[in-house]
Amino acid sequence: MKKLFFKSLVKINNVLLPSLYKKDPMKLSTFQKAILGYRYWALTNSLK
Incomplete structure (x- = not known):
């Protein structure tokens, strides 16, 4: 769920x-x- 949220x-x-x-x-x-920084944070969380 968390990964799907960050990917979207x-x-x-x-x-x-x-x-x-x-x-x-x-x-x-x-x-x-x-x-x-915000875009980097969202991208790294979507890759975890």
Whole structure:
């Protein structure tokens, strides 16, 4: 159940949130870093 929830959350994130691919993490704003961290957290939980 938990894995299914996070897999669907990752799919929703891919559609709604901006892609930060090929951007330097050191040059991101605080809000963009928060989005990147949230997407990483959801992805790692979906893979467990």
